[in-house]
Amino acid sequence: MPEGHSVHRIARQFALNFVGHRVAVSSPQGRFAHGASRLDGLHMTDSQAIGKQLFLEFAADEDAPRLWLRVHLGIYGAWDFAGDITADATTASAGGRMGQTGMRGVDTVVGEHEDSLHSIGAPRRTRLRMSEQETEQSLEAFPPEPIGQVRVRLLTDTAVADLRGPTACEVLEPDEVAAVIARLGPDPLVDDSKAAEDRFVEVIRRKPTRIGLLLMDQSVVSGIGNVYRAELLYRAGLNPHTPGRDVPEDVVRALWRDWSHLLHIGVQTGQMLTMDDLSEEDYAKALSSRDDRHWVYRRAGLPCRTCGTNIVLEVVAARKLYWCPRCQA
DNA sequence: TAATTATGACGAC
DNA sequence: TCGTCCTAATTAC
Numbered sequence: 001m002p003e004g005h006s007v008h009r010i011a012r013q014f015a016l017n018f019v020g021h022r023v024a025v026s027s028p029q030g031r032f033a034h035g036a037s038r039l040d041g042l043h044m045t046d047s048q049a050i051g052k053q054l055f056l057e058f059a060a061d062e063d064a065p066r067l068w069l070r071v072h073l074g075i076y077g078a079w080d081f082a083g084d085i086t087a088d089a090t091t092a093s094a095g096g097r098m099g100q101t102g103m104r105g106v107d108t109v110v111g112e113h114e115d116s117l118h119s120i121g122a123p124r125r126t127r128l129r130m131s132e133q134e135t136e137q138s139l140e141a142f143p144p145e146p147i148g149q150v151r152v153r154l155l156t157d158t159a160v161a162d163l164r165g166p167t168a169c170e171v172l173e174p175d176e177v178a179a180v181i182a183r184l185g186p187d188p189l190v191d192d193s194k195a196a197e198d199r200f201v202e203v204i205r206r207k208p209t210r211i212g213l214l215l216m217d218q219s220v221v222s223g224i225g226n227v228y229r230a231e232l233l234y235r236a237g238l239n240p241h242t243p244g245r246d247v248p249e250d251v252v253r254a255l256w257r258d259w260s261h262l263l264h265i266g267v268q269t270g271q272m273l274t275m276d277d278l279s280e281e282d283y284a285k286a287l288s289s290r291d292d293r294h295w296v297y298r299r300a301g302l303p304c305r306t307c308g309t310n311i312v313l314e315v316v317a318a319r320k321l322y323w324c325p326r327c328q329a
Numbered sequence: 330t331a332a333t334t335a336t337g338a339c340g341a342c
Numbered sequence: 343t344c345g346t347c348c349t350a351a352t353t354a355c
Contacts, residue, residue, distance in 0.1 A: 003336050031348095052337075075337045076349055149349060165349040167337060218338085225336045272336075297336090318343080319337085 002073035004051050004223020005266025010079050010098045011049035016086040018044045021156040028146040035171045051187045051222025068177045074167025083142055084158040187222035188260035201252045204244040211247055212240030227297050230322045231274035234295040239328050296322040
């Protein structure tokens with residue numbers, strides 16, 4: 001589920017367990033063999049997320065030139081972590097999967113497709129696709145055999161990260177990284193300054209493009225994907241088809257602040273929680289049921305939680321856009 | 330077992 | 343506006 005929040009969590013996981021370590025880099029699948037050979041044996045020296053992009057910095061030693069690994073998970077990429085993986089209050093489990101389906105522990109029971117905060121389950125043998133001959137011992141072995149199409153494996157003495165299905169995975173020089181970053185809109189988790197907010201407001205308020213498209217444009221603002229877009233527009237009471245320049249300035253500012261708010265929650269919980277002030281009961285429901293987690297996302301044809309009007313589904317720019325025609329008039 | 334789906338983004342018309 | 347790329351889980355048959 002690679003919207004901005006997951007990538008920040010992934011960056012933090014690398015900062016915690018890989019930065020400062022020497023890393024064996026390989027491409028079990030073979031499709032990144034050349035890139036892997038350029039990084040193999042270097043130390044990871046930094047880990048940064050900007051929007052949906054992950055940047056991992058490598059160097060031979062303190063004074064050596066830097067190389068970066070840029071990864072974009074696209075619509076179904078994911079990182080799997082295993083071994084000695086730090087579990088803090090916000091990154092459940094020793095061993096987990098982050099990205100497409102969020103962070104998912106091998107030792108973790110998962111709430112549907114989302115991250116779990118609690119390590120309470122048995123190992124998910126189905127995910128590991130263990131054959132019946134395989135023993136418990138092979139489950140414990142380190143490093144584990146790569147499962148499926150692993151584009152890149154990053155391996156330290158004690159931790160391993162497997163990347164599969166990325167839309168982008170490449171080795172870059174520092175100036176090339178700078179060029180990529182220069183094309184990205186602000187990420188409230190990277191820059192929460194008034195200047196960043198102003199930049200967002202100015203760009204939106206000058207474009208004729210519909211706000212529903214602008215929020216998905218990574219050069220306008222970083223990290224928002226299809227789920228957060230729908231939910232942010234609903235929370236703002238904003239018709240997705242409103243041209244950016246017609247959205248009142250205070251509404252645009254509110255959008256930026258709400259994105260920042262939801263992103264913080266997302267990084268903290270590992271979930272795209274978009275409904276505030278839930279009761280204990282509703283919160284549990286939101287975590288367990290797909291239909292109860294969002295205001296409008298994936299709720300086509302269901303009654304709006306606020307006004308009862310049926311939620312509309314439109315395909316815009318090849319993506320599904322959900323909204324309430326009454327609350328977002 | 331096959332078809333469908335997904336929380337992206339890019340390039341060709 | 344399309345087609346394309348990348349992978350795995352879910353759903354349909």
